[in-house]
Amino acid sequence: MCISRFVTGIGMGITAVVTMVYLTEIADKDIRGSLGMLVQVMNNMGSLAVYSIGPFVSYNGLNALLVSLSIIYATMCLWIPESPYYHLKDGRPAAAKKSFMFLKGTKNEKWATEQLTAMRLHVQESMENKTTVKELLTNMRYRKTLYLIAGLKVLQYMTGMCAIQAYLEIIFRQGSSLSGPYASIVYGFVQLGAGIGATFIIDHFGRRLLMLISSTGVALSLTTVGIYFYLQDAYQLNPERLASLSAVPLVGVLSYIILYSIGLGNLPYLLQAELFPINVKTVASSIATMLACILNFVVTKSYQGIKDVFGHYTVFWAFASIAYFGIFFIYYFVPETKGKTLEEVQDEINDEVVELEELNKEYKSGS
Structure with a gap:
């Protein structure tokens, strides 16, 4: 079981990095966000399938179904073309043009050549720099983006989604009449619907606005659930009054799921693929995914211990405090990438870096 979970984790980590990088590189700027959110929808569909089928079939039967889906997916990947950026990075303009025309569904070679010329210039500029982890961590050019993505990962995982998902039935059993496999099924349907809506x-609304709405809604939902458990555990409200509030944790958790899914659930993955240049994008996305796994483990592992020592409400208020912090973080630091090509996003970042370097030089010369 441990070996199986370890191998599955590696596979999911690779898929999480490669899928989002690939989608951002092949998608038009007008649909890049929607395609990125489809990754979350597919994750939600998988979760709902396991929640709905798992309790009612054998363990071997469930795993046979999952293996068959993986085999089908792996087979279909044989027909997926490489990204034009990948070909350009390795100096294959003819292959990049062929891939670009296929992905865009066009036979207009003149237009394709014009688009690829702009892409090639940016790729060449990026590839003048190294592609190593040391380059990523030491070059000031990537410093702001690194801080930004790290902050988004903290916000994404330390607001408690993985822990709440792991302890969902216990949460509902303690605060609601809905329990057992039906709680997970309801959770799966709500999460899927929210992802599709997103x-x-x-x-239309952009990354920043959705993430602000998401972080605010997550903070308020978690605060509300925390208040319920505070009244139950610390204040020890009498059972009759508490019974009249039994819908609060259910509504609060479901609201949390909806608001998390429209922003914090997937947009950090999309932004990390959009903001890093081609030379360090894969390395940066891999490091971000490793950070996400560490945060996931820490939050899920510490949930039960904090709950036992400090009370259930403390866990939810701790998650809420991260979400409140996220509101200010998103407002002041997260850029808007809606409606911009990857080249335009990189141009804006480079302009900011140049301005910062000039300010540093002026400061040093003045001192």
């Missing part, structure tokens, strides 16, 4: 609105 794909239709992300390219």
Whole structure:
């Protein structure tokens, strides 16, 4: 079981990095956000399938179903073309043009050549720098983006989604009449619906606004659930009054799921693929995913211990405090990438870096 979980974790980590990088590189700027959110929708569909089927079939039967889906997916990957950016990075302009025209569904070679010329210039500029972890961590050019993505990962995972998902039935059993496998099924349907809804609105409202709404809603939902458990555990409200509030944890957790899914659930993955240049994008995405795994482990592992020592409400208020911090973090630091090509995003970041370097030089010369 441990070996199986370890191998599965490696596979999921690779998929999480490669899928989002690939989608951001092949998608038009007008649909890049929606395609990125589809990754979350597919994750939600998988979770719902396991929640709905798992309790009612044998363990071997469930795993046979999952293995068959993986085999089908791996087979379909044989027909997926490489990203034009990948070909350009390795100096294959003809292959990049062929891939670009196929992905865009066009036969207009003149237009394809014009688009690839702009892409090639940015790729060449990026590839003048190294592609190593040392380059990523020491070059000031990537410093702001590193801090930004690290902050988003903290916000994404330390607001408690993985822990709440792991302890969902216990939470509902303690604070609601809905329990057992039906709690997970309801959770799965709500999460899937929220993810589908997000794909239709992300390219209209943009990343920043959705993440602000998401972080605010998550903070308020977690605070509300925490208040309920405070009244139950610390204040020890009498059972009759508490019974009248039994819907609060259910509504609070479901609201949390909806608001988390429209922003914090997937947009940090999309932004990390959009903000890093081609030379360090894979390395940066891999490091970000490793950070996410560490945060996931820490939050899920510490949930029960904090709950036992300090009370259930403390866990939810701790998650809420991270979300409140996220509101200010997003407002002041997260850029808007909606409606911009990857080249335009990199141009804006480079302009900021140049301005910062000039300010540093002026400061040093003045001192």
